[in-house]
Amino acid sequence: MSKFLILGFSILLFFSCTKSEGTNVNINVPNPVNINSDSVNYLALGDSYTIGTSIDLVDGYPNQTFQLLKGAGLKMSSLQIIAKNGWTAEDLKNGLVVAEKKAVYQIVTILIGVNNQYQVKPMSEYEPVFLSLLKSAIALTGNKPKRVFIMSIPDWGITPFASGRDRKVIANEIDNYNIVCENYAKAYGANFINITDGYRVDGFKTDYLAVDGLHPSKIEYTKWAIKLTQQIVNVFAAGG
Secondary structure (H helix, E strand, C coil), X not given: CCCEEEEEECCCEEEEEECCCCCEEEEEECCHHHHCCCEEEEEEEECHHHHCCCCCHHHCHHHHHHHHHHHCCCEEEEEEEEECCCCCHHHHHHHHXXXXXXXXXXXXXXXXXXXXXXXXXXXXXXXXXXXXXHHHHHHHCCCCHHHEEEECCCCHHXXXXXXXXXXXXXXXXXXXXXXXXXXXXHHCCCEEECCHHHHHHHCCCHHHECCCCCCECHHHHHHHHHHHHHHHHHHHHCCC
8 A cells, every 4th residue: 555544534434545556445434443442363265366476465455455454443463364376165175274373363254266167176066165164264253254254256267368268158157156155155144245246347457467467466456455345344343
C-alpha cells in the first residue's frame, strides 16, 4: 500500500488506501470498538494463487489483506501461508496436516481447486477433500465458522496461457467447482467470496497479469484483497 488516508468519522468510519496503480480502496468499518478487540492471527491456505506465483510475495492477496486489515483497525499479529504452486486439494490437506500451526487463528482463508480442474481430477475426489479442509479450517478458528473465508476459484481460461484450449469448457468446470465451494461454505456457516466474476472482466488484460501470462498481477490481487477485507471487517464488527 503506498499511503493510507482516513476519510472521516461519523456513525461510520471509512478507511481509504490509494495505490500508485490507481486502485482506490474504501473499507467501511461499521463498529471500530469491536474491530479493536483482539490480536489477529491469519492463516491463508491454497496454491499458486495464494503464494502469488510470478510476483513478489508481499503483493499477493494474503499480504495485501493483512495490511488493509491493519489499516482498518484490526490488531494484526501474524500471517501464515500454507500453499504451494501446483497443489491440489489433496496436496493442501496433506500440507496442512504436517505444517507447524498455531492452536487458534482468528482468520482462515481457503482458495483451492484450480489444479484439480487443470489435472482433470474427478469432482467426486475434490468434494470430500474440500469438505475436510473446510472442517479443519473451522476447527482452527476455535469453531467459529464465520471466521473462515472461502475464495472462489479464478477462471484461468481467460488468460493467454489458455490459448488453444476450450475456454468455455474451462469456464463451465470452474463454475462447477465454485458451486461446490459456495454450497459447503453456506452449509457450514462460512463465508464465500466471489472473485471469479470480476476476474473474468479484467484478468486477461496485460496490467492485471503477472509475467507468466497465467497468474494475476498485484493490481488484480488488490481487487481480491479489498473484497476479502471488507467481508472480514463486517464479520468482526458483527462479533462473528
